[in-house]
Amino acid sequence: MATDPISQPQPATFAASKIPSLLRVLADPEGKGEISAEGAASIEQIETNLARYRETSESAQHGNDDS
């Protein structure tokens, strides 16, 4: 039996930090290490973009906090 009742739904979020892992699993679901160079480069770019987005949004948040 579940410890927390379904009748009290909790917010369900899909964290962006999971996206690179999702892309790796989709590119190589069997985990054989068979991701193409092109696919790996694309995933790396997306990771970079997410890190940049996180930095920018944190800076903006700090800016708002300071004002």
Next chain:
Amino acid sequence: MDLLAEVRRARRELPERHRALLDHANVQETVVYDWPDGVADLYRTLGERPPSASELKDAAAVWLQGHRTAAFNAPLLQAMAAEVDVPSARAVIQYVAWHEYGHALSLTLATDELRAEGPALLRLLPERFQELVAADSYARSQVFDEIVATVYTVMIDRIRTDGYGAPDFIPPQVYAAFQEVIPWPPIQ
């Protein structure tokens, strides 16, 4: 890139039977451009508690139970797609959308009894799948829906290359639980 059009394209690419279930459950989608304030307002209009500010900040999408709506984080998705070729950017948005539709199907169709099996099923999954589900971020009762959403994304993506067969890398118990929730193969 028109994000809402891309999300809806992803929905159109789902098997007809699944689209019918989503339609029947009145599942909708929206793209929120003033994230996080806009999505927090959506929760408040329903009288629902929004996720924490830190959860919202890192969320690519959220599920609004009261609206039966998947809300997608436009600033994040746009930033994520920068300097990525259009087919790859489209594919990522498609995967996020499929995950949310799988989540919506599970929330609509799974029983509490199945949800109670979530943590045990999680332990059966290969490690990379366990990491992907990131169960630590969820309540025990949410783990099952996250497993279904994750497996659903993989299964939909595999249709193009492998059809509807059971993959070797999904343990039989997890696949059976998935099939209890999601009509699979969807042509049955």
